[in-house]
Amino acid sequence: MNSITQVMKFRRSMVEYALKHGVTKTAIKYNTYRQYVYRWLQRYDGSLESLRNKSRRPKHHPKAHTVAELKLIQNMRRRNPEAGLVVFWVKLRQRGYSRSITGLYRTLKRIGMTPVKPPNPKYVPKPYEQMLYPGQRIQIDVKFVPSACLTGEAKGKRFYQYTAIDEFSRWRYVEAFEEHSTYSSMIFLVHLVQAFPMPIECVQTDNGPEFTK
Structure with missing residues (x-):
């Protein structure tokens, strides 16, 4: 619903004054031009709505869609x-x-015909593959060791902890290295194979640069 503005109330007051006292006195009293008073006198039909500004939007455009x-x-x-x-x-x-x-x-x-976005398909989580025996798959991850965790001779140095966990038995092997590189990863894998009591079929990593480069 269109609201009644202060400008519309001003115009009604001006028009009603002009109907009683004439255009010239109205122009002097309201500090405006006589043409302005005449224009709103012609539009005024007794309602405030007739004193509202009309839209200046063109009704037709030469480049409009046919x-x-x-x-x-x-x-x-x-x-x-x-x-x-x-x-x-x-x-x-x-x-x-x-x-x-x-x-x-x-x-x-x-025209209200923007694309209709299809509903997102319902997410169905993939069931986790359960391991059937030790060594079927071992997870390996690398984490930086915070300095607050270091004591003694290790204090002040940088260490990276390599951790391997067998998914079936939860057997764990941990080793720390001062270098975060493919060489350290290779040494860790050699030690892991030697330490694990059964053959290892698969090793899964996060594809970090210490494993892929």
């Missing part, structure tokens, strides 16, 4: 309700549409 173009857009949108703006514009261009993509976007928004 009826045929609007019909093409509506028909294509019914066939492609989920197509994105670029894909939809390309499909229209293949059928003779010559407008810009920005013009198409404004038209789709104006």
Whole structure:
């Protein structure tokens, strides 16, 4: 609902004064031009709504979409309700549409035919693969050891902790290295194979540079 503004109340007061005392006295009293008073006298029909500013938006535009173009857009949108703006514009261009993509976007928004976003598929978590025997898969991870955890001769140095855990038995092997590199990873794997009591079939890492480079 349109609200009644102070300007509209001012115009009503001015018009009612002009009806009683004339245009010239009104222009002097309200410090305005006589043409301004005449204009609102002509528009005034006794209601405040007649004193509201009219829209300056043009009713017709020389570059507006034609009826045929609007019909093409509506028909294509019914066939492609989920197509994105670029894909939809390309499909229209293949059928003779010559407008810009920005013009198409404004038209789709104006007629309420923007793309219909399909609902997101329900997430179904993948069941975790349970290991059947020791050594089937071993997880390896590397973490930086905080300086607060170091004591004695190790204090002031940098260490990286390599940890291997067997997924079936939860058997764990831990070793620390001063260097975070593929060489340290290789040494750790050699020691892991020697320490684990059974053959190792698979080793899983986070594909960090200490394993891939």
